[in-house]
Amino acid sequence: MLLEVKDLQVAYGAISAVKGVSFGVDEGEIVTLIGANGAGKSTILKTISGIVRAKAGSVLFAGAEITQTAPHDVVKMGVCHVPEGRRIFANLTVRENLLMGAYTRSDGDAIKGNMERVFQRFPRLKERLSQPGGTLSGGEQQMLAMGRGLMASPKILLLDEPSMGLAPILVQQIFDIIQEINQSGTSILLVEQNANMALSVANRAYVLETGTISLSGPAAELRANAKVQEAYLGEAGALA
Amino acid sequence: MDLNAQIVYFLQQVINGIQLGSVYALIALGYTMVYGIVRLINFAHGDVFMVGAFAGFFAVSVLGLSFLPAIILAMIVSMVLGVTIERLAYRPLRRAPKIAALITAIGVSIFLEYFTSLNFVFGPNYRTFPRPFEVTSWNIGGVAISNILVIILGVSLFLVVALQLFVTRTKVGIAMRAVSFDHDAARLMGINVDTVISITFAIGSALAGAGGVLFAIAYPQVDPFMGIMPGLKAFVAAVLGGIGIIPGALLGSLIMGQAEVLTTGYVSSTLRDLVAFGILIIVLLVRPTGLLGKSGVEKV
Numbered sequence: 001m002l003l004e005v006k007d008l009q010v011a012y013g014a015i016s017a018v019k020g021v022s023f024g025v026d027e028g029e030i031v032t033l034i035g036a037n038g039a040g041k042s043t044i045l046k047t048i049s050g051i052v053r054a055k056a057g058s059v060l061f062a063g064a065e066i067t068q069t070a071p072h073d074v075v076k077m078g079v080c081h082v083p084e085g086r087r088i089f090a091n092l093t094v095r096e097n098l099l100m101g102a103y104t105r106s107d108g109d110a111i112k113g114n115m116e117r118v119f120q121r122f123p124r125l126k127e128r129l130s131q132p133g134g135t136l137s138g139g140e141q142q143m144l145a146m147g148r149g150l151m152a153s154p155k156i157l158l159l160d161e162p163s164m165g166l167a168p169i170l171v172q173q174i175f176d177i178i179q180e181i182n183q184s185g186t187s188i189l190l191v192e193q194n195a196n197m198a199l200s201v202a203n204r205a206y207v208l209e210t211g212t213i214s215l216s217g218p219a220a221e222l223r224a225n226a227k228v229q230e231a232y233l234g235e236a237g238a239l240a
Numbered sequence: 241m242d243l244n245a246q247i248v249y250f251l252q253q254v255i256n257g258i259q260l261g262s263v264y265a266l267i268a269l270g271y272t273m274v275y276g277i278v279r280l281i282n283f284a285h286g287d288v289f290m291v292g293a294f295a296g297f298f299a300v301s302v303l304g305l306s307f308l309p310a311i312i313l314a315m316i317v318s319m320v321l322g323v324t325i326e327r328l329a330y331r332p333l334r335r336a337p338k339i340a341a342l343i344t345a346i347g348v349s350i351f352l353e354y355f356t357s358l359n360f361v362f363g364p365n366y367r368t369f370p371r372p373f374e375v376t377s378w379n380i381g382g383v384a385i386s387n388i389l390v391i392i393l394g395v396s397l398f399l400v401v402a403l404q405l406f407v408t409r410t411k412v413g414i415a416m417r418a419v420s421f422d423h424d425a426a427r428l429m430g431i432n433v434d435t436v437i438s439i440t441f442a443i444g445s446a447l448a449g450a451g452g453v454l455f456a457i458a459y460p461q462v463d464p465f466m467g468i469m470p471g472l473k474a475f476v477a478a479v480l481g482g483i484g485i486i487p488g489a490l491l492g493s494l495i496m497g498q499a500e501v502l503t504t505g506y507v508s509s510t511l512r513d514l515v516a517f518g519i520l521i522i523v524l525l526v527r528p529t530g531l532l533g534k535s536g537v538e539k540v
Contacts, residue, residue, distance in 0.1 A: 049427075049428055050427075051424050051427055051428065070432070071427040071428060071430075072427060072430045072431060072432045072433075075428065075429065075430030076430055080428075081428045082428075083424070083425065083428060087422055087424070087425035087428070088425075089417070089418045089421045089422060089425065089426075090421065091417055091420075091421050092414065092417060092418060092421070096414050096417075096418075099411065099414060100414060100415065100418050100426070100429045100431070101429055103411065103415060103429045103430045103431050104429075104430035148429070152429075152430065
């Protein structure tokens with residue numbers, strides 16, 4: 001397993017958000033966590049990247065324990081978290097945002113090469129290079145957030161709600177890009193409320209309900225599961 | 241006074257205002273950078289300025305250094321002090337309510353003032369700052385331009401340009417702006433936020449130290465309480481320009497310098513401080529985000 005989460009528990013004060021969750025992502029996989037608002041999906045990603053601390057349990061990356069590792073060291077190891085709501089630096093230009101994505105790297109040529117690859121994937125960003133991030137549209141911001149994540153050449157990309165607030169045509173585009181990124185060798189852990197889209201690109205999936213995993217299996221199987229269809233695919237399925 | 245004399249008098253005041261405003265700018269930059277990055281009004285900042293002035297004083301009077309090494313030494317001493325204050329007093333309170341850090345800042349300020357007043361430290365008395373160079377002055381159309389003014393303007397301009405290049409052209413400088421916008425997002429980029437905060441205190445404090453030496457050269461006296469007034473006025477300047485905004489600190493400082501000097505020159509020196517703090521009250525009432533501030537940008 002590239003990324004392994006074992007019996008993870010996370011609490012905000014007295015409220016426990018994640019109550020003993022175990023799952024893993026293999027090299028080259030797309031794994032998705034689906035579930036309703038407040039199920040603990042984002043909290044799990046934040047705990048992996050280190051900006052929220054686990055109460056119990058552990059997170060292993062490439063066999064190394066990273067449960068207590070500082071966020072900046074987690075990034076250095078090759079785990080990159082693209083947070084919910086994009087969190088673009090609105091006061092920095094597109095170019096500066098991308099450079100921050102490569103903060104842990106010092107090889108100038110590699111950074112330039114990565115930036116070229118990001119532009120190939122997201123040509124829009126090249127047009128907006130010297131514009132402040134805050135002036136981009138929602139879709140462009142999502143592209144910038146993902147491009148910024150790729151600047152670190154991560155081994156695994158943690159994507160939190162990449163489709164949130166985007167028009168359906170953009171959602172399709174973002175998911176196509178997620179598949180492309182995966183095909184070029186980056187493993188992906190995807191958190192989504194748009195379960196239908198998530199299950200259509202993922203290899204495996206876990207369904208999260210109020211802090212625990214209620215179902216898991218190959219994505220295609222979960223997509224056919226009557227309970228999943230009823231709880232998560234009704235509306236999203238209609239939209240897609 | 242005839243018209244010509246009045247114009248000369250006015251220009252002289254404006255030039256004096258630029259000189260004072262430049263020193264305020266060096267202090268205000270530290271206030272605004274620290275606020276931008278940790279949302280803390282570092283009330284001990286004026287005392288870092290004072291320690292910088294004393295470091296310059298000892299560098300010149302005891303070590304016999306000339307101006308440039310003296311100001312560099314003062315910047316280093318202030319930098320170490322600022323970083324130490326952050327490490328010992330503010331960092332443990334990073335997750336505490338903002339008011340705790342604010343009260344701590346006031347405590348650090350009072351501590352520095354009274355600790356340095358002890359006889360075995362700087363002592364409570366005023367001391368005359370020995371100028372490390374001869375003062376000369378040129379008469380340009382009746383307006384006196386001293387080499388002190390030239391040096392103050394030159395050093396301030398150099399430091400401000402250097403700062404601007406740092407925050408726009410270097411990786412750490414850009415990271416500083418990223419951290420000021422969103423700590424957690426910066427962490428996710430692999431930025432060590434604590435290190436960036438330390439660097440911010442280091443730069444802000446070094447600028448204040450340089451300001452301390454320049455202030456002491458212009459108004460050649462040092463004492464442990466000399467940081468209070470310039471510190472408060474630079475704070476007003478930072479608020480006037482828009483706290484957290486680097487160009488705002490410059491603009492606010494130049495306005496403050498003019499307001500003070502013109503009040504002294506045309507009204508009365510006793511009203512000088514009244515005008516300075518009157519500006520603060522008016523800004524807070526009319527435009528709390530400052531001249532260059534956008535409303536509603538405060539991140540939660």
